[in-house]
Amino acid sequence: NKQIILKAHVSxxxxxxxxxxxxxxxxLKVPQGSKAVLVKNLYLSCDPYMRSRMKxxxxxxxxPSFTPGSAISGYGVAKVLDSGHPNFKEGEFIWGMxxxxxxxLITAPExxxxxxxxxxxxxxxxxxxxxxxxxxxxxFYELCSPKKGEYVFVSAASGAVGQLVGQFAKLMxxxxxxxxxxxxxxxxLKKKFGFDDAFxxxxxxxxxxxxKRYFPKGIDIYFENVGGKMLDAVLLNMRLHGRIAVCGMxxxxxxxxxxGVHNLLRLIAMRIRMEGFLVGDYYHLYPKFLDFIRQYIxxxxxxxxxxxxxxxxxxxxxxxxxxxxxxxxKQVVVVAHE
Ligand code: NDP
Numbered sequence: 001n002k003q004i005i006l007k008a009h010v011s012x013x014x015x016x017x018x019x020x021x022x023x024x025x026x027x028l029k030v031p032q033g034s035k036a037v038l039v040k041n042l043y044l045s046c047d048p049y050m051r052s053r054m055k056x057x058x059x060x061x062x063x064p065s066f067t068p069g070s071a072i073s074g075y076g077v078a079k080v081l082d083s084g085h086p087n088f089k090e091g092e093f094i095w096g097m098x099x100x101x102x103x104x105l106i107t108a109p110e111x112x113x114x115x116x117x118x119x120x121x122x123x124x125x126x127x128x129x130x131x132x133x134x135x136x137x138x139x140f141y142e143l144c145s146p147k148k149g150e151y152v153f154v155s156a157a158s159g160a161v162g163q164l165v166g167q168f169a170k171l172m173x174x175x176x177x178x179x180x181x182x183x184x185x186x187x188x189l190k191k192k193f194g195f196d197d198a199f200x201x202x203x204x205x206x207x208x209x210x211x212k213r214y215f216p217k218g219i220d221i222y223f224e225n226v227g228g229k230m231l232d233a234v235l236l237n238m239r240l241h242g243r244i245a246v247c248g249m250x251x252x253x254x255x256x257x258x259x260g261v262h263n264l265l266r267l268i269a270m271r272i273r274m275e276g277f278l279v280g281d282y283y284h285l286y287p288k289f290l291d292f293i294r295q296y297i298x299x300x301x302x303x304x305x306x307x308x309x310x311x312x313x314x315x316x317x318x319x320x321x322x323x324x325x326x327x328x329x330k331q332v333v334v335v336a337h338e
Contacts, residue, residue, distance in 0.1 A: 001023065001024050001025060001026040001101055001102050001103050001311050002021060002022075002023050002101065002102050002313075003021070003022050003023070003024060003071035003099065003101035003102075003312075004019050004020070004021060004022075004067075004071060004072055004100040004101070004312060004315045004316060005019065005020050005021075005022050005069055005070060005071055005072065006018060006019055006054060006066045006067075006068050006069075006070075006072050007019065007020055007056065007068060008068045009055050009056045009065065009066075009068060009173050010051075010055055011256060012256065013254045013255060013320075014051060014054055014254070014319075014320045014323065015320065015322065016316045016317055016320060018054065018316075019072070019315075019316040019319075021312070021313055022071075023054060026103050026105065028081060028082065028085040029082050030082045030083060030105070030236070031084075032126075033084070034084045034107075035084045035085045035107075035109065036061065036083075036084050036085070036106060036107045036109065036314045037080055037082070037083045037084070037085050037088050037094075037105075037106045037109040037112070038080070038081045038082040038083070038103065038104070038105050038106075039078035039079060039081060039094065039096055039098060039103065039104050039106060040078060040079045040081050040102065040103055040268060040336060041042065041076050041077075041078045041081055041099070041100075041101065041102060041103065041104060041335045041336070042076070042077050042078055042093075042122060042123075042334070042335055042336050042337070042338060043076060043077040043122065043123040043125075043126050043332050043333070043334060043335065044074060044075075044076040044098075044100055044126070044332070044333040044335060045074055045076060045127070045130065045131070045132075045330075045331075045332060045333075046073060046074075046125035046133070046147060046246055046315075046318050046321075046322055046327070046331035046332070046333060047075065047132070047160075047313050047322075048250050048253060048322050049063070049113035049248070049325075050072070050074055050319060050322065051253040051254065051284075052253065053065050053066045053072070054066060062102070070103075071099040071100050071101045071102065072099070072100045072126035073097055073098065073099050074097070074098070075095065075096065075097060075098075075126055075130060075131050076096075076097075076098040076126065076335075077091055077094070077095045077115070077122050077123065077125045077126055077130075078092065078093070078094055078095075078097065078098050078104065079091070079092070079338065080092045080093070080094060080096075081103070083109075085109045086124070087099035087109070087114070088109055088112070088114065092114060092115070093114075093115035093118065093122060093125075094109075094110035094112045094113060094114055094115060095112070095113050095115055095125035095129075095130050096111055096113050096128070097111055097112075100312070100315055100333075101312070102312065102335060102336070112189070112270065113125075113148040113286070116215075117129075117290075117294065119219045120294075120297065121306075122338065123306060123308070123332050123334070124304065124306075126177065126330065126332050127160050127185060127304060127306060127330035127332070128164060128293065128297070128302075128304040128317040128330070129290065129293065129294075130162060131279055132160035132161045132164070132330060133164060133289065133293060134279050134282060134283065134285070134286060135161050135247060135279040136164035136165045136168060137163045137164075137282075137285070137289045137292070137293070138164075138226060138277065138279055138281075138285060138289075139161070139165065139166070139223060139245045139247050139277060139279075140165050140168045140223065140245070141168070142282065142285075143241060143243065143245040143275055143277055144221045144223065144243045146168075146169065146172045146174055146221060146241045146244050147172075147174075147220075148172060148173035148174065149168065149173060149174065149175070150172075150174045150175070150220035150221055151174070151175050151177075151215050151217060151218065151219050151220045151221070151239070152165075152166075152169040152174045152175065152176040152177070152197075152219070152220065152221045152222075152223070153176075153177050153178075153179075153211070153214075153215065153219045153221070153222045153223070153234065154176065154177075154178045154179075154222075154223045154225070155168050155178070155179050155201075155222075155223070155224060155225045155226040156179075156180070156226050156248075156250060157178025157180050157185075157189055157195065157198065158178070158180045158185040158188050158189055158193075158305070158329060159192075159225065159327070159329070159330070160329070160331070161225065161247060161248075162180075162223070162225055163189075163193050163304065163305060163329065164302070164304070164328075165223045166178050166193050166194070166195045167193055167194060167301075167303075168300050169197075169221075170194050170196075171296070171301070171302075174220075174221070175196050175285035176195050176196055177196060177197045177198060177199070177214045177215065177227075178193075178195045178198045179196060179198065179199055179200070179201040179230070180198065180200065180201070180325075181200065181201060181325040182200060182202075182325065183200055183203075184201060184328065185198075185325075185328060186198045186200050186315050188305065188328070188329075189297065190307065192303060193303065194230055195236075197214055199214065199228065205215050207229055207232075207233035208233040208236050208237065209238075210233075211234065211237040212235055212237060215237055217239070218237055218238060218239035218241060218242070219234060219237050219238050219239060219242060219246075220235045220238075220241075220242050220243070221242065221243050221245070222242070222243075222244045222245070223245050223247060223330045224244055224245060224246045224247055224248070224249065225247050225248045225249075225250060226250050226251045227248070227249025227251050227252045227259075228249065228251035228252060228259045228260075228261075229251070229259070230251070231261055232261055232262050232263050233248070234270075235261070235264065235266040235267070236263055236266065238266060238270050238272050239270065240270050240271060241270070241271050241272070241273075241275075242270060242272045242273075243272070243273050243275075244272060244273070244274040244275070244281050245275060245277065246274060246275060246276040247277070249265065250322070250323065253323065254323055304329070304330065305328065305329030305330070306329050306330045306331075306332050307329045307331050307332065307333050308333075309331070309332070309333045309334065310334050311333075311334065311335070312333065312335045313314055314333060318331050318332075318333050319331075319333075
């Protein structure tokens with residue numbers, strides 16, 4: 001059983017050499033009497049939050065740190081090979097927490113989602129039909145209270161979550177602008193995902209001036225994925241009663257000392273609501289979300305771009321690539337094709 005392990009807890013920017021490929025043996029049968037499920041992993045999801053699990057972390061209610069020497073874990077899509085649990089049967093597909101390895105024995109299968117619809121690429125359950133899709137849906141519709149005609153700004157807009165937030169905002173009749181880190185991603189935002197406009201934040205030396213150019217009347221909704229300097233510039237451009245959904249702050253994840261935010265006073269004068277959220281609190285909406293999004297996919301009104309890395313051994317490069325913007329769209333690692 002090939003596995004990707006973390007060698008030791010990481011500080012600063014993660015490197016490929018922080019991880020290793022290890023081979024161990026696994027019995028391809030669930031132990032007698034156990035309620036576990038044995039799966040063959042197909043698609044693994046690279047997600048920015050995994051960086052927090054690479055360090056020694058002690059945040060109550062948040063996911064635990066990886067154990068050095070053991071396979072790392074994350075969301076994935078897998079096929080059930082053997083099951084001791086009455087809800088899962090051999091041959092079924094699931095998505096949920098699994099190991100970065102060829103085969104995993106999942107001892108808490110209650111957390112897994114059974115895949116009912118296989119008329120879409122199964123890898124979609126790492127993205128648009130999985131955790132990132134649910135994040136975009138909950139963050140945009142539940143936190144942002146969007147209304148037709150409002151001005152929406154999305155950072156890391158071409159990524160797993162951002163590309164969907166932009167498309168949801170268009171469906172709602174909003175004016176939406178995204179930022180991304182390359183000109184190709186900017187093109188993708190405008191041509192593929194239907195953003196009204198987009199810019200490369202790496203080519204702007206004054207983010208406040210850039211935002212004033214794209215939002216002369218200001219921003220009603222900011223879907224925050226990056227934090228740092230972008231958040232500070234956005235705060236200067238929010239409109240009265242604006243909403244900021246704090247989904248993530250990827251620019252801060254590799255810093256031992258987080259950058260300060262200077263313009264929070266704007267929250268008061270502009271009566272802005274700024275709220276953090278965790279997707280884990282919204283999975284009760286998953287069935288509703290699935291019906292909603294499948295319909296739009298079928299009608300071709302929502303599209304999704306994935307970036308696939310072939311082979312488990314490509315996992316470490318793909319994962320750390322999230323922090324340099326190497327990925328174009330949702331980063332997936334293909335362990336096996338069905
Ligand atoms: P993406 O697919 O968007 O990948 C990460 C992207 O972030 C990169 O491609 C890169 O794009 C951008 N990025 C990396 N470093 C920086 C930096 N220093 N400054 C600005 N941008 C940077 O990831 P996801 O869509 O999966 O996640 C987006 C955000 O949502 C993350 O912050 C993540 O932590 C958060 N999240 C939160 C959840 C929650 O429950 N609250 C659940 C899921 C995700 P570019 O080329 O544009 O720089």
